[in-house]
Structure formats: structure tokens, C-alpha cells
Amino acid sequence: MSDQSRKTITYRDAGVDIERGAALIEQIKPAVKRTHRQGVASDIGGFGGLFALGDCGFDDPVLVSATDGVGTKLKLAIEAQHHSTVGIDLVAMCVNDVIVQGAEPLFFLDYFASGRLELGAAREIIEGIARGCEIAGAALLGGETAEMPDMYHDDDYDLAGFCVGAVERDRLLDAARVQVGDKILGMASSGLHANGYSLVRRILTDRAIPLTTTINGEGLLDVLLEPTRIYVKPLLEVLRGFDIHALAHITGGGMTGNIPRVLPSGTVANIDLGSWSLPAIFAWLADTGPIDTLELLGTFNCGIGMVIIVPPHQAAAITEALAAQGESVFEIGEVGASAEAGAVRYNGRLA
Numbered sequence: 001m002s003d004q005s006r007k008t009i010t011y012r013d014a015g016v017d018i019e020r021g022a023a024l025i026e027q028i029k030p031a032v033k034r035t036h037r038q039g040v041a042s043d044i045g046g047f048g049g050l051f052a053l054g055d056c057g058f059d060d061p062v063l064v065s066a067t068d069g070v071g072t073k074l075k076l077a078i079e080a081q082h083h084s085t086v087g088i089d090l091v092a093m094c095v096n097d098v099i100v101q102g103a104e105p106l107f108f109l110d111y112f113a114s115g116r117l118e119l120g121a122a123r124e125i126i127e128g129i130a131r132g133c134e135i136a137g138a139a140l141l142g143g144e145t146a147e148m149p150d151m152y153h154d155d156d157y158d159l160a161g162f163c164v165g166a167v168e169r170d171r172l173l174d175a176a177r178v179q180v181g182d183k184i185l186g187m188a189s190s191g192l193h194a195n196g197y198s199l200v201r202r203i204l205t206d207r208a209i210p211l212t213t214t215i216n217g218e219g220l221l222d223v224l225l226e227p228t229r230i231y232v233k234p235l236l237e238v239l240r241g242f243d244i245h246a247l248a249h250i251t252g253g254g255m256t257g258n259i260p261r262v263l264p265s266g267t268v269a270n271i272d273l274g275s276w277s278l279p280a281i282f283a284w285l286a287d288t289g290p291i292d293t294l295e296l297l298g299t300f301n302c303g304i305g306m307v308i309i310v311p312p313h314q315a316a317a318i319t320e321a322l323a324a325q326g327e328s329v330f331e332i333g334e335v336g337a338s339a340e341a342g343a344v345r346y347n348g349r350l351a
Contacts (some may be wrong), residue, residue, distance in 0.1 A: 009277075012180055015149030016037070016147045016149070017117065017251075020117050020119060021117060021147065023119060023124050024117065024126070025045060026157060026330055027119070028044075028126045028127065029044060030290075031130035031140075032130055033042045034134055035138065035139050036139060037106075037138070038056055039052050039053060039106060039107070039140045040107070040122050040141065042050075042141070042142075044068075044140075044141075044142060046142070048142065049107065049139075049141030050141075051106060051107050051141060051164075051240065052164060054068055054145075056166065058166055058168060058170055060170070061169070062168075062172055063164060064075070064087075064098050064101045064103035065163065065165075066095075067094060067162045067163075068090070069158070069159055070090050070093070070159050071198070071199040072201060072223070072225075073086065073194050073202060074086060074159065076201070076211075076221070076225060077225060077326075078157070079211075080211065082126070082225055083121045084124045084128050085128055085160065085227040086130055087125045087126060087128025087129035087130070087131065087228050088128050088129075088135070088228065088230070088247045089132075089193070090110065090132065090159045090161045091108060091133055091229065091230065092130025092136070092182045093136075093161070093193075093194055093251065094108065094161045094163035094171065094176075096228070096232070096249045096306065096343070097134075097249055098165040099165070099249075100306075100316065101167060101173055102171050102239055103165035103167035103246070104167065104232075104320050105136050105163050106138060106139065106166055106246060107138055107139040107141040107164055108133050108136075108141065109138055109140075109161065110126070110129050110140070110143040110159065110160070110292075111146070111161070112141035113147075113151070113152065113161075114146070114147060114156065115151070115152035115153050115154060115159050116147065116149060117147045118155065118244075121157075125159070126143075127142050128227075129143075129299075130138060132186035132230060135230045136232040136233070137233060138163060138165075138232075144154055145233055154230055164329065165332075173244065173245075173246055173247060173262075174246075174258070174260050175261075176264060177245040178246050178262065178263055178264055178267060179310050180267060180337050181334065182310060182311060182312065182334065182335040183309070183315040183335075184334060184335065185308040185309075185310060185318065185331055186303075186306070186307065186323065186329065186332040187229075187234075187305055187307075187308065187327055187329075188221075188232060188248070188303060188330070189228075189279075189308040190261060190305070190321055191226040191281055192224065192226075192281060192282075192300060192301070193228040193251070193301055194228050195300065195301065196252070196300045197293075200291075203289050207288060212259060215280050216280045218280075219334060223280075223281050224281075228305070229305050231306045232324075233325070234322050234325040234327050235247065237325065238322060242314050242318050242321070243311055243313065244309075245310060246262040246263075246308075247306065247309070248261060248262045248307040249305075250307060251294045251301070251316060252299075253302075254297050254298045254300055255269075255304065255344055255346050256300060257298060257305070258261045259271075259307055259344050260343055260344060263335070263343070266339070266342065266346075268335070268336045268337070268338060268344070269287050269333055269336075269345065270333045270336060270345050271333040271345065271346050271347065272332060272347050272348050273347065273348045274350070275331060275333070275347055276330040276332060276347060277303070277351045278350045279302075282296060282300055282302050293349075293350060296350075297346065302350065304330075308329075312328050314351060315331060319331070321347075349351075
């Protein structure tokens with residue numbers, strides 16, 4: 001057989017459509033443009049995003065970076081064909097980790113991988129990422145869209161993100177600021193955020209619970225796909241005006257695993273479980289699982305998505321300042337002395 005008679009093969013034959021990827025970039029440009037902020041020095045589509053840190057007014061900046069994903073919450077979004085909020089989750093999980101260092105998120109990059117690039121779903125996802133960046137005040141500086149039919153099947157996709165922020169060196173938050181007697185404030189979550197979904201899905205499967213179930217009049221699917229709250233702008237305001245000692249993003253591991261990360265040796269976080277009302281979804285999971293209280297507190301945020309540790313004399317004013325920005329804030333405990341390395345001690349019962 002001559003070379004001329006052989007049928008040629010293309011990248012599209014292997015399941016990858018480069019033209020579809022190029023079309024997606026054109027479709028998302030308006031959403032990306034809305035995230036433009038001071039410091040951005042390039043347009044989307046280049047080999048790398050450019051950011052001029054010197055344009056942002058820092059004197060002695062320390063860069064802070066964070067990376068994360070959305071986890072198995074994506075499985076629910078894929079099953080329901082509801083893609084508009086998971087991009088917000090992706091941004092939130094990263095920027096909330098940056099703000100707890102006292103840093104302002106500056107720019108964000110995403111990685112979106114799928115078995116087949118479906119333009120409608122991809123556009124929804126990336127527009128959600130852009131919306132999250134707008135809420136956080138970060139520029140969507142670039143990203144990567146990968147079509148990999150040998151890695152992902154049917155409508156499956158995965159998301160990962162990367163955020164860079166900056167803070168003046170003398171404003172960097174760490175455990176050394178925390179003192180015995182400090183008050184512990186909790187900022188309300190918007191639901192489960194993006195943690196514990198493997199356990200949630202296990203409960204749904206084991207109990208054969210349909211996603212059409214309602215909880216307190218709300219559809220279960222809507223509750224489970226509620227996007228993660230982004231705390232950046234309200235916290236930047238109080239960081240500028242008050243003496244914040246520490247911040248803890250309550251993600252995987254719940255309060256049990258995350259508050260100790262910002263406690264110095266010889267202290268304990270005494271948490272009053274009755275100081276806030278447990279949102280309905282967590283009570284439902286605890287009852288349906290069933291899940292015991294310590295497992296619930298060590299897996300989910302239980303209604304508290306961000307913890308703020310502050311001097312006692314500023315607690316009321318900080319609470320008022322955050323409430324003025326639409327946040328629900330509770331005084332949930334106090335830092336005490338302990339012979340153990342930083343730990344959490346629970347008192348009372350979840351309301």
C-alpha cells in the first residue's frame with residue numbers, strides 16, 4: 001500500500017477539538033474582562049498572565065499563594081447538569097485561604113479538564129469562576145482548558161485553581177498574635193461550602209434519597225449546590241480598621257482541624273456550641289446519616305465558614321462592622337490556656 005492511499009488521522013479523531021477550545025476562549029472574554037483590576041498587564045490568551053505588583057501600592061509585600069479544587073461536589077453538579085456555581089466554589093476555596101494570612105487576593109488562574117469539551121457547560125463554569133473573582137476583587141489572569149477523553153468519561157470534568165495575593169510584611173497574620181483571653185468570632189457559612197461531599201453522597205446513596213427531597217421548604221439539590229461564601233472584601237475592611245489576631249478558614253476538617261492551625265502552643269479554643277443555630281442541612285445530615293456530633297464538627301463547617309480571633313475589647317465593634325457589610329457574625333468562644341498544643345474544646349450542644 002502506497003503512502004498516498006493511507007487515510008490520515010487528526011487530533012479531532014482522537015477526541016480533542018482545538019477549534020472548540022478556541023471558541024470557548026472567545027466566548028468567555030467578556031466575563032474575564034469584568035475581573036480586570038489594577039496590576040493586570042496582559043490579556044487572556046497569551047502563554048502566561050502578567051501582573052505588575054508594583055502598581056498595587058505595596059511597600060514591603062509578601063506574596064501569599066493557595067491552590068485548591070472543588071472535590072466531589074462536582075459529581076452532584078455533573079449529575080444535575082447544574083454548572084453555574086461550582087466556579088464560585090473554586091475561587092472561594094482559594095481566596096478564603098489567602099485572606100486568612102491577611103493578604104489581598106490579586107489574581108487567579110484555573111485548570112478545567114474534561115473528557116469532551118461541551119461549550120455550554122464550559123462557558124457556565126468559567127463564567128462562575130469569573131463571578132467568584134469579581135466577588136473577591138481578584139483578576140482572572142489566565143487558565144488552562146484540557147480535553148482528555150482517555151482520562152475522563154462522558155460528561156465528567158475536574159476543576160483546580162491557583163490564587164496569588166499580597167500583604168505588607170508587618171501585617172502578615174500568624175499564630176504569634178493570638179493571646180489567652182482573645183474572643184473567637186464565627187462568620188456564617190452559606191451551607192456546606194465544598195467540603196464533606198464524599199460523606200454526603202454516601203448518605204444519599206445508602207439511604208436512596210432522591211435529589212428532589214426538600215429540607216425546610218428548599219430543594220435538597222439547591223441546598224447542596226449553594227456556592228461557598230467568599231469572605232474577602234468584608235475581611236479586608238476589618239483588617240484595615242482593627243487589630244485582627246488570626247483568621248481560620250473552616251474547610252475540610254471542620255473547626256476541629258482548622259482552628260488549631262492558628263493557635264500558639266499552650267492555648268485552646270473553647271467553643272460554645274450553643275452560641276449559633278445549626279443550619280437545617282447539617283441537622284438533616286446528622287439525623288439522616290446518622291452522624292455523631294464530633295464527626296459532624298470534624299467534617300463540616302456546621303454553619304461557621306470563617307473564624308476570627310480578636311482582642312476582647314474590639315469584638316463588639318468588629319461584629320458590628322461585619323454586620324454592616326451583610327455578614328452574620330456570632331461570638332462563639334474564647335482562647336484559653338492549655339498544656340496541650342493548640343486544640344479545640346467544645347462546650348454545650350449544637351442548637
